[in-house]
Amino acid sequence: MGEQVTGIGIVGTGVISGTYLDHLAKLPGVDVVAVADLDVSRAQAIAEKNPGIRALTPDELYAADDVDIVLNLTIPAAHAPVHQAAMTAGKHVYGEKPLAVDRAEAEPLLKYAAANNLQIGCAPDTVLGTGTQTARAVIDRGDIGVPHAATASFVTPGHELWHPAPEFYYQPGGGPVLDMGPYYITSLVTLLGPVRRVTARAGQAKAERKIHSGPRAGETFPVQVPTHVTGVLEHESGALTTVLMSFDVWAARLPRIEIHGTDGSLSVPDPNGFDGTVELATAANREWTEVPVAGGYAGAGRGVGVADMARALRNGEPHRANGALAFHVLDVLESFVDSAVQDQPLDIASTVERPAAVPLGASPETA
Template sequence: MTDAVTRIGIVGTGVISGTYLDHLAKLPGVEVVAVADLDVARAQAIADQNPGIRALPPAELYAADDVDLVVNLTIPAAHASVHQAAMEAGKHVYGEKPLAVDRAEAEPLLKYAAANNLRVGCAPDTVLGTGTQTARVAIDRGDIGVPTAATASFVTPGHELWHPAPEFYYQPGGGPVLDMGPYYVTSLVTLLGPVRRVTARAGQSQQQRKIHTGPRAGETFAVGVPTHVTGVLEHESGALTSLLMSFDVWAARLPRIEVHGTEGSLSVPDPNGFDGTVEIATATQRDWTPLPVAGGYAGAGRGVGVADMARAIRNGEPHRADGALAYHVLDVLESVLEAAAQDQPVDVASTVERPAAVPLGASPDRA
């Protein structure tokens, strides 16, 4: 690691890696120097398209002297093992969500990092954009009074309609709760604080799904997780969030996130994106009215959390998309699935501080 640049190695060169590579190339303070994948040809194809980046086997990437931080873009089932291997080689790690497939895999990662003076970061970093951060400013300055409730909804007919190899979305570590839930719950924790108790119900509309696109179109595969889950999150603040996560809905007109308070309500943009318009309605102004951007990294894309983390490591500061937040979100989501399976409320054992807000006009290399 130089004084100004953190050198990045990416493990996993699937669909999402292209987005990370595009955005990391535009961000200050970070430089991608290597990529790795179990499919050596796929990693080499990425390197061939990006001058200055070399393809390596995973073990050689972990050991490389010019890699300071490993970005883990593997499938959820491999998140924990890749994180552990990279940390054992002395590297900081940042990964796609979820942190691991369950708490039992995730907790040792954080303990190892703490014992070895290493950092763990985790997506989603979408909450660092202007959408969620503007909503946070509005809540923190009291625009809607005291927050009392929220709704959060993600519905789709299923990822097999567009993804050529969607099986992992329907196995442990996937499903609507662990695939898309991290975006929503990370945003909710950023806005309303940690969750202390959950209750839920779950269902599964199909035991088999069919791939609709790509060379394997027409193939079927087994579903191993609930595909429609609804629940209630009780925040430590007392606010209650109604949560709906589904791969079983063909069409719906549901808000992504709304937050309701004693003096008004906020409509929060899609937490799977970085920007979008925040709207407010109050007791005195009932029509929805757009709010001006008031916080967040402007023009952000996938990887801004990596740049935020890299700067924080260089400066000895906390980073925002950190392992503790990701662990709490995973704890909440796993508790939702447990509450549905057990047909009773489940207490969330972990807690976390809300990460620092991103000021208006901030840049990842100086925020």
């Protein structure tokens, strides 16, 4: 089994592609064989620096016999069209988050994949690292008893303080929930299971923002989406997660994620990272104590979800960062914003199984 290698073709050669190329080169069972981009020169530049990788057009990449999985690193608006084109050519697909710009665009992808025996994978795969997976192991072995509540918070004063062209963060499809929410909701579903209902409220501290860096510093632009969203996720298990996502907070001492059970509490590291310290407090010892690593792919980086998917395809097993999970996360995020706008609780139509835990000491080639 260790001799089998799955061919990867990358579509979209922006900045994030360099991170994927670096990490995929270190992972077992996968081999990047081709890259493609609408800007052919960018694909050619990668091919020139990486012997064994050839530059192709997107259509040539979809048709290539040695490409088994198309890794879609295009902009979010192109995620669904590229996924569909690759699957039409008979390829499995894995993409950056989100799965698509909305549920209406994402649902046909899942239906097509199911009808044609194809698999969809989707970032974030940060939850496969030792941070979230150690927290998962602590919960699963009962160290905090029955989980009944959680908190999740992401706050920042705004991306315009550092980004030279930040408008897209404040346009439809942007905002704090859709920007960082995929990391948090994917982690929460991994830890506590799927969500059945959401209730949210939203605000907007400023009608316009000012760019602070780059050649356009000093320019202002309008804010078109809520920039402070808070509310509650009701998990199918009955656990309640209090959520705060904001671009309107200058400073805060808030935990990223905490899980509270009948017998203890758990501090979970940043879900936008693969590792980090997990801390536990219990009824017997109410001081926060660091938990030894108890699960997850050690030393993981972006692309580990692709390798996990490749192994699962070779073995005929489910993969963890899968399309059903990505769709449920998108459904929850979109519903959370809709709940705030409509000023009412909303039921979540989709559901998903918690992905299998990643055991301690696992490799993407073996577990």
